[in-house]
Amino acid sequence: MGNRCDVRCGPAGWSHPHWNACVYPRPRRRGFHELEYLSDFFQTIEIDATFYRPLRPEIARLWLGMVSHNPDFIFTAKLHRRFTHDRVLDPVEVATFKEGLWPLLRAGRLGCLLMQFPWSYRFTEENRDFLIKLRRTFHEFPLVVEMRHDSWMYDEALGVFIDYRLGFCNIDQPRHTRAMPPTGFVTSRIGYVRLHGRTRPEWRHEWSDRPMPANGGNQYLYSPAELEEWSRRIESIRAQAGTAFVIANNDAGGKSLVNALQLQAMLGESRGVAPPALLRRYPAELGEFAHGFSVQEDLFSSADVCEDVRSVA
DSSP: OOOOOOEEEEEBOSOOGGGTTTTSOSSOOTTOOHHHHHTTTOSEEEEOGGGTSOOOHHHHHHHHHHTTTOTTOEEEEEOOHHHHTSOOOOHHHHHHHHHHHHHHHHTTOEEEEEEEOOTTOOOOHHHHHHHHHHHHHTTTSOEEEEOOBGGGGSHHHHHHHHHTTOEEEEEEOOOOTTBOOOOOOOOSSEEEEEEOOSOOTTHHHHHSSSOOOSSSOOOOOOOHHHHHHHHHHHHHHHHHOSEEEEEEOOOGGGHHHHHHHHHHHHTTOOOSOOOHHHHHHOTTTTHHHHSSSOOOOOSSOTTOOOHHHHTTO
16 A cells, blocks of 8 residues: 555544543542543544644643653644634734744644634635745644635645645535535645534534634534545545544544544554543444453443533434
């Protein structure tokens, strides 16, 4: 198959309040942190908080310590919406944003910076030129671009990605007029996939320039057949890329974790463990982790099941 790179699967973010009962142990041990806990199960997590606010360098260094026990763990991070959605490239704001990511980059723990654009950002000469300007502004970082509009599939648009060494983010999203369909493009040494789910009332916020509401989460759970379809694309991506990331963004009820674990197993990248609370919540989907796989112990009884999450599943 040619070059077969490692594929790192993981969720988008870790500070989801609705994960407290169905993902994380209860009660929590002293000094417990969600990031440290999840880095036992995954080789990557996408930092989504940077889309809304810059990261402070001291926090970045703290996070590095939390994942230090996993030498293969690599973060990805989202570029601030100030630069992509508002299109403001104030030098002070740019410098502040970069400062927060330097510790991760210098430690070799930042796989790439994801520039996410709304559906309204279509392939035009003006938008192409701004994308190139962004590339030059953040040239120190490996960059991947997520476009929602299918005009960025044109040969001329893909040529911009290749010429400026921008990774193409292949997405799975709800169907919509001129929505980017599932793809398997590789335009730089970085392969990237994001799974958003296919039915989502809140998705109208993703099509617009407004931030998505924090409550509710993404309710979609991918079926094994849908994941198998994506695993074939990912195998094609890994044959062409130097490194590859697969991020699940369907966070409600820990569904992103379930699908990321399933994909890890399909791709031969499984760590062989699953959060006990999640395993109890999804016994059918994670059956292989209960039979023949290890289940990492936690501190609460099996009767402590997250009924509050069942109501949104």
